[in-house]
Structure formats: structure tokens, C-alpha cells
Amino acid sequence: MPTAATVLVNGGVVGTATPGEAFAFKVTHELQPRNELVIEAATDGPIGDVTLEIR
Structure with a gap:
């Protein structure tokens, strides 16, 4: 990310x-x-490419 970002899942902040x-x-x-x-x-x-990895 080129800038700080808040990540949410289902409305809850996860990080x-x-x-x-x-x-x-x-x-x-x-x-x-x-x-x-x-x-x-x-x-x-645009922030560029984003990859979601599910483990």
C-alpha cells in the first residue's frame, strides 16, 4: 500500500x-x-494490485 490503510472484515477492524x-x-x-x-x-x-491469500 502506498499509504496507511485500515482493514475491515464484516465491519470489524482487523488491523x-x-x-x-x-x-x-x-x-x-x-x-x-x-x-x-x-x-x-x-x-x-489507484493503489495498484491487491492479492488476497486465504490460508
């Missing part, structure tokens, strides 16, 4: 991403049968 670093969060406590992932970042343009 904050630091600019320029990869990030990972445990989200098991927020999971439901259907889920919504939101990455909130203040930026003037």
Missing part, C-alpha cells in the same frame, strides 16, 4: 496496514457464512 509493507491479519473471529473485506485508504489514485 492497520503500514505504507510500503506487506500485511496479514487473523480474521477467524470475524468470519461468517458470507464475508465482506474492505481496505480503507486515503489516496489520490
